[in-house]
Amino acid sequence: MTQEFHRIKRLPPYVFAEVNALKSKARAAGEDIIDFGMGNPDQPPPQHVIDKLAETLADPRAHRYSTSRGIPGLRKALCAYYQRRFGVDLDPEREAIVTLGSKEGLANLAQAITSPGDIILAPNPSYPIHAFGFIIAGAAIRSIPVGPEFDFMEQLERAMRHSVPKPSALVLNYPSNPTAEVVDLEFYSTVVDFCRENGIYVISDLAYAEVYFEGEPPPSILQVPGAKDIAVEFTSLSKTYSMPGWRIGFCAGNPDLIAALARVKSYLDYGAFTPIQVAATAALNGPQECIDEMRARYRSRRDVLVNGLEAAGWPIPSPPATMFCWAPLPPALREMGSLEFSKLLLEEAQVAVAPGIGFGEYGEGFVRLGLVENEHRTRQAVRNIKAFLKSLGVNDQGAKVRNIAS
Ligand SMILES: Cc1ncc(COP(=O)(O)O)c(C=O)c1O
Structure with missing residues (x-):
């Protein structure tokens, strides 16, 4: 057949x-x-993180199903990172969730919030899951061309003007894979104003938060006052601590979007293996050299x-x-x-x-x-x-x- x-x-x-x-x-x-x-x-990854994994593996209680939303200590460690790195306050109960890598989180957030035929604004070129997470979930994508030759706001306004029905979410990714473009806080501020006025959610992918070589460290969209009203942001341990195979990422920000993602994930997974989550906590809380x-x-x-x-x-x-x-x-x-x-x-x-x-x-x-x-x-x-x-x-x-x- x-x-x-x-x-x-x-x-x-x-x-x-x-x-x-x-x-x-x-x-x-x-x-x-x-x-x-x-x-x-x-x-x-850093040796102390590997050591913590080995130590936790030896605990017979660590082999049961874990928690889909992530163990509390890891969610708290993420919030502490946001506080020291960006000056952003997050509630570990309502505004932070652990994902099985940010890719899984992006895909399942798309599942959680998409109705068939929704229009999603996604950068093009982009890391594939930014568009395909939503395509798998039944959305239509309106591409926002990005790269050195395009003015992002001009392209965003144009996409907004010519999309019927009105788009429901915008995906952002800076520092960008694949174009390596970076943006400043003013950029996020303009985008948040625009998306709030137009009633669309923003999903920001900050996987490269710590992989920068020049100028100011990349900002978080959550630094914009009021961003949490419409935005969530994905981060990941994959690049920061060279832990891509461990599959630990995060989503933080708007509590409604976090709750929607948590609900879908509660049906799909039991969270990452507890020793991995414990060692991931050690990565965020430990020495950062x-x-x-x-x-x-x-x-x-x-x-x-x-x-x-x-x-x-x-x-x-x-x-x-x-x-x-x-x-x-x-x-x-x-x-x-x-x-x-x-x-x-x-x-x-x-x-x-x-x-x-x-x-x-x-x-x-x-x-x-x-x-x-x-x-x-x-x-x-x-x-x-x-x-x-x-x-x-x-x-x-x-x-x-x-x-x-x-
Ligand atoms: C922009 C971007 N987002 C997300 C990911 C996936 O990261 P994770 O390993 O957390 O799923 C990558 C991986 O290359 C990436 O480049």
Whole structure:
């Protein structure tokens, strides 16, 4: 029997799968692929967090079902973080919830608040769950084009004017995956005013709160007075403490949205494994030097990559935050598009990147490079890319100096 499932029809085949398949093939053939494809932190979490996990594992009481909303100590630790980092007061009972990674929280919040046919405003390009969480839940997405060439408020006002029915929520993500853009508190203040006037919820994803290299630390939307009336914000331990496999994230802010998410989750899960939640509490409450080390590591990788690519004939912007470079294709190769470029780079330079088109139509013309290879391997990647560009006759302005045969 073949049946077209309603939801599955709305999920296009994963664009990254094509590059991943080539990557697996090359690796199976013994090639050493330098992999900037995924934002998957490569370092271990701090030792004291691992020790706390091991210690809690030894407690026979720690193996029962946990609490779907998160253990109270972890919710309190999140609220203490918000207080010391942003000066924001949160009630751990009503305004904070633990999720199985922020991705799960985003998807289940979408389930909780979406009626079929609702319109959701989501950035494009975006981290896929920002749009697809809502698509799975039955919403229609109106894309807000984002990136250096767009004025966000202009695009938001336009989307609002031309959407029927009126959108019910807006998704924000700064520092942004994949574009690495950052915003200031004034930006959030303008967005909160606009969304309050128009009666729409704001869902902010602050996964990269602590991954920044320049200027002021990224603000939280919850710092805007009254933001809690309409906004929630997702944070995560995945990048801050290099704990992506642990699956611990948070949602904080508007109590109605938190209650809706808590209700859906109460039907779906029993919370993260208690020892993981206890160790996550130790991460938030314990020494924070590991965060400086994480920043220093990504910063030096970023500098090696950006400076190296510039010298190799492919100048790209240096990201002020996140663990990603958002790189316009070299002008001479722009016409082939980001997917073909990524495949060619993999085959000819043994370097894997994520094609921009995988993040949405406005991601075309770019590739994303995750800073997840060490400096030594990043230098090797730069050498490979330089040789690759030279073989195609691309000069140091990224322009074509002779016809490319294929
Ligand atoms: C913007 C953004 N939000 C959320 C996530 C998912 O984080 P988590 O591991 O907490 O689910 C990622 C992961 O790359 C991300 O880039």
